[in-house]
Amino acid sequence: MILIFSDKTDYSTQSVCDWLDSDKVNYKIIYPEHNIVINSLLILNNKIEFDFLIQNLLNEEIQVIKFSEISSVWFRRGFLNLNKIYFKEIASNSKYFGNELLNFHLKEYNSITNFIYESFIRYKKILGNPFKFDINKLTMLLIAQECGLSIPKTYLTSQKELLKQFIKNSKNGIISKGIQNGFYFEKDGNFHTTYTEQFYNEDLDKVNDTFFYSLFQDKIIKKYEIRSFYIDNRFFSMVIHSQENPQTQVDFRKYDDINPNKVEPFLLPKKIENKLKNVFNSLSLNTGSVDIIVDNHNNYVFLEINPVGQFGMVSAPCNYLLEKEIANYLKVN
Numbered sequence: 001m002i003l004i005f006s007d008k009t010d011y012s013t014q015s016v017c018d019w020l021d022s023d024k025v026n027y028k029i030i031y032p033e034h035n036i037v038i039n040s041l042l043i044l045n046n047k048i049e050f051d052f053l054i055q056n057l058l059n060e061e062i063q064v065i066k067f068s069e070i071s072s073v074w075f076r077r078g079f080l081n082l083n084k085i086y087f088k089e090i091a092s093n094s095k096y097f098g099n100e101l102l103n104f105h106l107k108e109y110n111s112i113t114n115f116i117y118e119s120f121i122r123y124k125k126i127l128g129n130p131f132k133f134d135i136n137k138l139t140m141l142l143i144a145q146e147c148g149l150s151i152p153k154t155y156l157t158s159q160k161e162l163l164k165q166f167i168k169n170s171k172n173g174i175i176s177k178g179i180q181n182g183f184y185f186e187k188d189g190n191f192h193t194t195y196t197e198q199f200y201n202e203d204l205d206k207v208n209d210t211f212f213y214s215l216f217q218d219k220i221i222k223k224y225e226i227r228s229f230y231i232d233n234r235f236f237s238m239v240i241h242s243q244e245n246p247q248t249q250v251d252f253r254k255y256d257d258i259n260p261n262k263v264e265p266f267l268l269p270k271k272i273e274n275k276l277k278n279v280f281n282s283l284s285l286n287t288g289s290v291d292i293i294v295d296n297h298n299n300y301v302f303l304e305i306n307p308v309g310q311f312g313m314v315s316a317p318c319n320y321l322l323e324k325e326i327a328n329y330l331k332v333n
Contacts (some may be wrong), residue, residue, distance in 0.1 A: 001069050002027035002330045003120075005130070006076040012312050013076050013157045019327035027330075028065055030054065032078045040114070048119050071332040075128030077308050080113050108153070125332055127231070127287050132307050135283060137329045139182055140304060147278040149302040153216040160209045166216060167201060173219045174199050220301055224293040226266055229311040229322055230280060232329050235273050235290075236322060238265040241293075265318040268292075272300050279305065 004019065006013040008031055020027050030036070034054050041050035054063040117130045141151050155166045156179065167174055177196040185192040228237035241262040268276075276290060279302075289309025294303045311321060315322035 001065070002072050002074065003065065003070050003218065004029045004074045004076060005078045005080070006074075007031060007078045008033070010077055012310060015312065016074075016326045016330075019324050020330070023327070023331070025327070025331055028054070028063065030078065030080065032081050034081060036080055036082050038116075039080065041112075050116075050124065067119070070120075070124055070128070072125035072330045073128045074326070074330055075117075075126065075133075077133075078238065079130070080116060082109060082113060100147065125330070127329060128307065129285055132283060134180070134284055135305070135307060137304055140279075140283070141302075142274075143282045144279050148270075148275045149279065150299055151302050152220055155216045156213055157216070158210055158213045158285075160204065160207050160211070161205070163216065164204060164328040167199070167204075170218050172221050175219050176214060176216050179213065179215045191253040220292045220293045221296050223296050224294055226268070226290075226294065226300075227314055228266075228268060228276075228290040228292065229287075229314050229320075230276070230290060230307075231287045231322070231325060233277065235268055236311075236314060236318070236320045236325075237266040237268050238263050238318050243301070263317050265320075268301070276302075308324045 004013065004017075004027060013029070013225065017027065017029070030052075037055065038050055039053060042048070048067060050067050052063075052065040054065065061107055065072040067154060116132075122127070138154075138156075141154060145151050153170075155163075155174075157163055157166070175196050176199045178194060183192070183194045197214060222243050225240040225242050226237055227240060228235045230236075244261070261306055272292075280286065283305070285305070285307055288305045288307045290305050290313060291303040293303060295301060311322045311326075315319060
């Protein structure tokens with residue numbers, strides 16, 4: 001049986017499950033909304049035995065999954081939500097110990113969930129890594145550089161005068177982006193988000209002498225962008241001609257629905273693929289979406305890896321059938 005961790009809003013998960021259904025493969029999906037109860041867990045004679053009770057809180061349906069029955073695990077998204085009703089009881093009944101007893105139980109809880117994840121990684125065929133859903137992007141850049149890949153000159157500061165010097169020393173200008181993730185906010189039907197933006201000299205007039213730590217990079221004059229999905233030691237790549245549209249030149253995610261970017265299948269040079277494989281190995285990842293810029297001198301510049309990035313945007317236009325590739329990977333012969 002295949003066990004899948006995901007969330008209900010992820011369309012890509014259902015697309016993979018459609019292929020599993022067509023092959024009549026047994027699988028279960030665990031969503032964060034599920035309440036998981038572990039009846040018992042036994043470690044003996046180099047073996048681990050435990051079973052889940054999966055409670056769907058919406059319809060009170062209960063399923064049982066045994067560790068011994070699981071053949072492979074896909075850590076797509078989501079997490080293991082073990083029964084937390086005990087925490088409410090502890091919080092309400094513990095006046096003497098206060099938060100200290102609750103914190104103790106939270107640490108115990110985390111030890112159990114981490115052990116279960118580690119058991120899957122150690123004993124089952126896996127895709128993804130639950131400990132790597134949100135890798136530090138500064139660390140990622142450092143590792144990519146150590147593996148021989150080019151990265152943009154990256155600068156983090158909170159000082160206006162130092163930022164002035166960085167702009168002065170940048171040949172093609174600079175861009176600004178989130179240190180880790182973008183900002184997403186929805187209110188009153190309006191959706192607010194941040195993108196990668198070019199930072200101009202005149203923007204300095206709006207900046208205080210000191211400000212919150214911000215990330216800046218040299219702007220790369222790009223020839224095109226590449227999004228590549230990695231699975232089973234293979235790269236499925238797509239070129240995005242985002243530089244041909246002023247709206248998408250700095251950040252292709254500013255989609256132009258009227259005049260969409262031209263995209264087509266692309267083959268990465270072997271030496272770039274090998275360096276990227278070293279990055280994935282260093283990060284303990286066996287899948288993810290890679291963002292790369294090719295500059296006007298044909299240099300490949302690494303931007304980031306998203307461990308849970310969408311792959312449908314590469315699969316459909318390039319006819320890669322990545323959903324089928326994932327389904328076939330998860331099936332254990």
